Structures are given as structure tokens and as C-alpha cells.
Amino acid sequence: MSLLRVENLHRYLGEGDTRCHALRGVGFTIEPGRTYAIAGHSGSGKSTLLYLLGLLDIPDQGQIWVGDRETSRLTDDERTAVRNEHMGFVFQFHFLLKEFTALENVMLPMRKLGRLSEEAMRAKASDLLVAVGLGDKTRRLGTQLSGGEQQRVAIARALANDPGLILADEPTGNLDHTNADRVFALLSDIAHQRGQALLMVSHNPELASRCDQVFRMQDGVILP
Ligand SMILES: Nc1ncnc2c1ncn2[C@@H]1O[C@H](COP(=O)(O)OP(=O)(O)O)[C@@H](O)[C@H]1O
Numbered sequence: 001m002s003l004l005r006v007e008n009l010h011r012y013l014g015e016g017d018t019r020c021h022a023l024r025g026v027g028f029t030i031e032p033g034r035t036y037a038i039a040g041h042s043g044s045g046k047s048t049l050l051y052l053l054g055l056l057d058i059p060d061q062g063q064i065w066v067g068d069r070e071t072s073r074l075t076d077d078e079r080t081a082v083r084n085e086h087m088g089f090v091f092q093f094h095f096l097l098k099e100f101t102a103l104e105n106v107m108l109p110m111r112k113l114g115r116l117s118e119e120a121m122r123a124k125a126s127d128l129l130v131a132v133g134l135g136d137k138t139r140r141l142g143t144q145l146s147g148g149e150q151q152r153v154a155i156a157r158a159l160a161n162d163p164g165l166i167l168a169d170e171p172t173g174n175l176d177h178t179n180a181d182r183v184f185a186l187l188s189d190i191a192h193q194r195g196q197a198l199l200m201v202s203h204n205p206e207l208a209s210r211c212d213q214v215f216r217m218q219d220g221v222i223l224p
């Protein structure tokens with residue numbers, strides 16, 4: 001079974017004069033342990049698509065299957081539960097809580113899911129920070145980390161609940177070339193090693209081409 005399957009997705013955004021047919025029939029399948037890039041010019045619908053896949057928004061038409069579950073008729077609470085259990089998010093701006101330590105930031109999604117003891121959450125968060133190369137900085141506050149380090153904490157946080165799917169919107173867009181390269185390599189290695197899937201929006205053609213498959217978007221559709 002596929003990790004994620006979407007069929008004939010349509011989405012309209014805005015009202016009246018600004019109403020826009022942002023997605024015009026998008027379909028594809030995501031398999032575990034593979035990396036995917038969504039590439040395309042600004043305004044082609046990349047973020048709109050990623051929000052739908054992350055169940056943060058609802059399509060006007062079409063289906064989104066997470067495993068064997070079709071999600072379009074779920075309640076908000078059910079959608080949130082599927083998202084917390086199966087998906088991790090990395091955005092261009094990391095949205096760390098700056099007054100919290102790196103460790104506490106990584107523990108947040110585990111607290112939301114509520115399956116582990118305090119001790120187990122700490123141990124797991126610590127392991128994830130080691131995996132992203134920040135084992136020596138677990139007690140630092142967000143404000144005491146560089147931009148690249150903060151983005152790596154955000155990656156560890158996205159992995160907190162062992163999501164099958166990592167969704168990333170321009171995760172390296174805010175980083176210099178060296179850090180962008182490092183953050184991409186980390187995401188890609190983790191996906192391949194752990195059998196998770198990575199779906200990454202990127203305007204960087206060089207990074208996109210290093211993914212196993214590239215979906216090229218134009219005017220709300222994926223080009224064949
Ligand atoms: N809230 C909104 N209201 C109206 N149009 C929107 C809104 N958000 C996005 N759009 C339009 O939808 C299209 C797709 O946007 P988006 O998914 O953000 O593109 P991308 O991420 O590829 O730059 C664009 O034409 C954009 O102008």
C-alpha cells in the first residue's frame with residue numbers, strides 16, 4: 001500500500017475578483033523510503049498542494065488517502081490525529097519556541113501525541129538531536145543557535161513521532177549554500193535510512209534534482 005495517494009485534487013482560493021483556481025486536478029502516489037521534490041515557479045500552487053497533503057486545508061474536489069484512509073470527510077479532530085501520527089513538517093522559517101531549549105522543542109510533538117513517559121520523551125528527543133548533529137547543544141535556547149542549527153532542531157522536531165511522511169516547504173530557502181546543502185542531505189539520508197518519505201517543495205533546481213522523483217508544477221497542474 002502507498003503511504004499517500006492523491007487523486008484529482010482541485011482547490012480554489014480567495015473570493016470574488018481574487019478567486020483563483022490554484023490546483024486543477026493533481027494526482028500522484030508517495031512510497032516509503034523515497035524522496036520527492038515539488039518544483040515550479042512562484043504561484044504555481046506548490047504551497048497550496050503541500051497544505052492539502054498535510055491535512056491543514058481541505059480540497060474542493062478530489063481525494064487524499066493516507067495509507068488506506070480517505071481523509072476528505074474526516075472531522076477536524078480526526079484530521080489532526082492523522083497529522084500528528086503520520087506527518088512531520090519542516091517550513092522555511094523553523095517556528096521554534098525561542099524561550100524553550102532545543103530538547104524541549106523536539107519534545108513538543110511527543111507531548112501532543114501523549115504516548116511516552118517524560119523520561120522516554122527526553123531520551124528520544126536527545127537521540128534525535130544527536131542524529132541531526134546537535135548532541136552537544138540540547139540545552140541551548142532557540143536564541144542561542146545559528147539559523148542552520150535552528151533548522152536542524154526543526155528537523156529533529158518533525159521526526160519526533162516517527163512520521164511516515166516528512167513534508168517540507170522550502171526547508172533550505174532561508175539558509176546559505178553550505179547549510180542548505182547540509183540540511184537537504186540530512187533530510188534525504190534520514191528518509192532513506194528510516195524508510196520515511198520526504199516530500200519537499202523547493203525552488204532550488206539543484207536540490208530538487210537530487211530527489212528520487214521531481215514533480216514539476218505549472219499553473220496548478222503537475223506536468224507530465
Ligand atoms: N489566499 C489566497 N487568495 C487568493 N489567491 C491565493 C491565495 N493564496 C494563494 N493564492 C494564489 O494561488 C496560487 C498558488 O499559490 P501558492 O500555492 O502559494 O504558490 P507557490 O507556493 O507555488 O508559490 C497563486 O496564483 C496565488 O496567487
Ligand SMILES: [Mg+2]
Binds near residue numbers: 046047048
Ligand atoms: Mg510557496
